Amino acid sequence: xxxxxxxxxxxxxxxxxxxxxxxxxxxxxxxxxxxxxxxxxxxxxxxxxxxxxxxxxxxxxxxxxxxxxxxxxxxxxxxxxxxxxxxxxxxxxxxxxxxxxxxxxxxxxxxxxxxxxxxxxxxxxxxxxxxxxxxxxxxxxxxxxxxxxxxxxxxxxxxxxxxxxxxxxxxxxxxxxxxxxxxxxxxxxxxxxxxxxxxxxxxxxxxxxxxxxxxxxxxxxxxxxxxxxxxxxxxxxxxxxxxxxxxxxxxxxxxxxxxxxxxxxxxxxxxxxxxxxxxxxxxxxxxxxxxxxxxxxxxxxxxxxxxxxxxxxxxxxxxxxxxxxxxxxxxxxxxxxxxxxxxxxxxxxxxxxxxxxxxxxxxxxxxxxxxxxxxxxxxxxxxxxxxxxxxxxxxxxxxxxxxxxxxxxxxxxxxxxxxxxxxxxxxxxxxxxxxxxxxxxxxxx
Numbered sequence: 001x002x003x004x005x006x007x008x009x010x011x012x013x014x015x016x017x018x019x020x021x022x023x024x025x026x027x028x029x030x031x032x033x034x035x036x037x038x039x040x041x042x043x044x045x046x047x048x049x050x051x052x053x054x055x056x057x058x059x060x061x062x063x064x065x066x067x068x069x070x071x072x073x074x075x076x077x078x079x080x081x082x083x084x085x086x087x088x089x090x091x092x093x094x095x096x097x098x099x100x101x102x103x104x105x106x107x108x109x110x111x112x113x114x115x116x117x118x119x120x121x122x123x124x125x126x127x128x129x130x131x132x133x134x135x136x137x138x139x140x141x142x143x144x145x146x147x148x149x150x151x152x153x154x155x156x157x158x159x160x161x162x163x164x165x166x167x168x169x170x171x172x173x174x175x176x177x178x179x180x181x182x183x184x185x186x187x188x189x190x191x192x193x194x195x196x197x198x199x200x201x202x203x204x205x206x207x208x209x210x211x212x213x214x215x216x217x218x219x220x221x222x223x224x225x226x227x228x229x230x231x232x233x234x235x236x237x238x239x240x241x242x243x244x245x246x247x248x249x250x251x252x253x254x255x256x257x258x259x260x261x262x263x264x265x266x267x268x269x270x271x272x273x274x275x276x277x278x279x280x281x282x283x284x285x286x287x288x289x290x291x292x293x294x295x296x297x298x299x300x301x302x303x304x305x306x307x308x309x310x311x312x313x314x315x316x317x318x319x320x321x322x323x324x325x326x327x328x329x330x331x332x333x334x335x336x337x338x339x340x341x342x343x344x345x346x347x348x349x350x351x352x353x354x355x356x357x358x359x360x361x362x363x364x365x366x367x368x369x370x371x372x373x374x375x376x377x378x379x380x381x382x383x384x385x386x387x388x389x390x391x392x393x394x395x396x397x398x399x400x401x402x403x404x405x406x407x408x409x410x411x412x413x414x415x416x417x418x419x420x421x422x423x424x425x426x427x428x429x430x431x432x433x434x435x436x437x438x439x440x441x442x443x444x445x
Contacts, residue, residue, distance in 0.1 A: 055089040056339040061104075062119030063097040069296030070168075073359035080355070081346055088339050094119070098222050102405075108133065116334040117343065122324045122393040123404045125156055125164050130402070135330035135337050136161035140345045148368040152325050155394055164327025165344060167356065169364040170291040171323040172230045173385045174315070179308040180209075180286045189312045193234050193258060196315040200266040203286040211266035213276050213285045214259070218416050223273050225408030228415065229396055230289055231255040234316040238391075239411065240398035243443055245436035247411065247429045256425040260418050281305055291324070295381055296361040311384030320389040322396055323364070399443055400436070410435045 064074050078090045093115055095103050101124045107113050108131055120128060128134050138161040141149060149162065156163045181187075184203060190196040200211030215223035232239060237251025246252055263269065268279055279285045281302045288294070299306040314321060328347075330340040346352060350369050357365055358375045363385055365372075376382065393401055400407035414432035417423035423431070 055087060056336055057089050057091055058116040058336055058340055058343060059091045059093040059114070060117040060119070061094045061115030063094055063100045064119065065092045065094060066096050067293075067297065069300035070293065070360050072300070073296075073356060076359055077347070077352065077356050080352065081343065084346075088343055090117075090343065104128075113331055113333055116331055116336045116340045118329050118331055119167070120164060120327050120329055122326070123401045125327050125329065126394075126401060128329060129156055129158075129163050133332050134163040135332045135341065136163060137165055137330065137341065137344060138162060139341060140165060140348050143345045144348050144350070146348065146367045150325075150364075150366050152323075152390075152392065153327075153366075155392070156327060162327075164329040165348060166325040166366040167328045167347075168293065168326045168360060168362055169323055169366070170293050170326070171364065171385055171388060171390065172233075172289060172291050172321045173311045173388070174287060174289050174313075175294065175309060175311050175381065175384075176287045177283060177285070177305065177308050178310045179283065190315040192315055192317075197258075197261055197265065200262060200287060204266040206268075208284060210268045210279065210285045212262050212287045212289070213267055213271070213280065214262070214289060215273060215276070216263060216267065216416075216419060217270070217272055218412055220273055221405070221409055221412055224412045225405075227290065228259065228408075228412060229393075230322050231259050232396070233314070233320045233322065233391065234258065236318070236320065238396050238398070240400045240407070240436070243399045243440040245400075245407075245433050245440065247433040247436055248426075253425050253429055256415055256418055256429060259415065260425065263419050292363055292385060293360070295379075299361065309381040311381050313384050313387055318389050319387050320391055322393065323388075323390040324393055325366075400439070403439065403443055406439060407436060410439065 062074075064070050082089065094100060100119075101121060104113070104118065104120075104124060105127060108127065113128075113133055118128070125134075136158070141147075141162070150166065150169075152169070153162045153164075153166065180203065186199065186203075190199050203209065203211035215227045217224060229239060232251060232255040235251035235254045237249060237255055238246055239252065240246055268276060268285070271279065276285070280288060281298075283305065295306070295309060298309060313319060328344060330337050330344070334340065347356065348366075350371075353365075353367075354369050354371060356362075357369070358372075361379070363376075363379075363382060393404070397404060397407060410432050414423070414428040414435075417428045417431075418425050
């Protein structure tokens with residue numbers, strides 16, 4: 001195993017730190033490359049045997065085409081792919097992120113999954129895997145001599161074969177606007193949640209300035225639940241273990257209580273996602289606990305804010321945070337699987353994968369790609385992401401990952417009761433626990 005010190009952030013299953021991230025575990029990757037592959041996979045790119053003189057048209061189904069910054073990066077990479085060969089052509093397909101997973105699941109339930117290459121989320125990939133809709137991708141690693149595949153892939157590895165390969169890992173971090181901190185003479189970053197709450201309160205001057213923000217509307221359940229999960233991290237909590245909800249445990253009660261304190265003291269209450277984004281862009285929000293890809297969206301839309309964008313070390317002892325790998329997959333019902341694998345093989349070639357990571361402004365790589373020193377040195381906002389302990393969604397929500405939306409809806413409905421003052425955290429979570437236990441009896445076997 002090669003140790004790329006000071007060359008790459010690396011996602012570790014148990015800890016993501018500037019030190020440990022610079023070392024990748026080879027065990028999972030070695031198991032994958034030991035699996036049998038076709039002789040054709042010895043090349044980084046080889047035209048599939050199905051090609052008969054005209055390009056094979058592949059539909060890549062993803063929400064990336066609608067995501068500012070990331071869409072340009074993907075189009076640049078695919079333009080490079082098209083310029084280097086004429087056997088395969090990639091077509092854009094898909095939907096916006098809020099509706100993406102539901103549309104894929106609906107197709108799956110209807111028995112017809114569209115698209116040749118399908119982008120997935122950490123929970124969606126499990127639904128597709130369980131349905132037998134994914135094609136093994138071990139040959140991609142063999143073709144590129146990759147032996148350091150991140151062990152975060154273990155949960156989607158079957159018989160030594162990864163059934164998807166990560167194209168973006170999104171860790172949560174605490175962003176802040178340096179210009180606001182400077183204007184308020186803030187020179188010391190918070191070391192614990194009490195200091196963090198005090199700072200957020202200090203920086204709040206309603207209705208024009210808010211110390212923190214976070215999704216909190218039941219009308220926007222996807223973002224509310226997505227962000228709320230992170231608030232268990234300061235207390236070492238998880239929302240479920242296996243099929244057992246943990247909603248009445250002390251860490252979760254503490255998480256909901258903390259969220260309520262920040263909501264009362266520093267949130268733009270009642271603001272939807274679009275309004276919060278507008279306030280953030282306008283320099284009226286000081287901090288945001290959100291995933292790292294937000295940086296690329298900001299860069300694409302607001303150069304002034306991007307120049308002031310920073311991240312701080314997470315203000316709790318172990319710096320634990322939710323991270324989410326997003327595997328690219330091949331539809332096993334497609335008649336173009338060979339061509340689809342050929343594209344992903346090309347994509348995972350180091351120079352192409354490096355181009356994708358750097359143009360997307362991502363931090364964590366799926367394998368030790370190397371050659372990233374100058375890139376990391378150029379990112380002013382990355383510091384807070386360097387010392388973190390990673391927690392995957394399956395670890396955070398247990399078996400409810402298969403019914404993530406339904407589980408999340410239960411939680412946010414009752415957290416809303418806390419926010420509006422109609423229930424205490426203890427009473428609200430007791431009610432949520434009962435509903436979640438009923439849901440657990442219906443979880444897919």
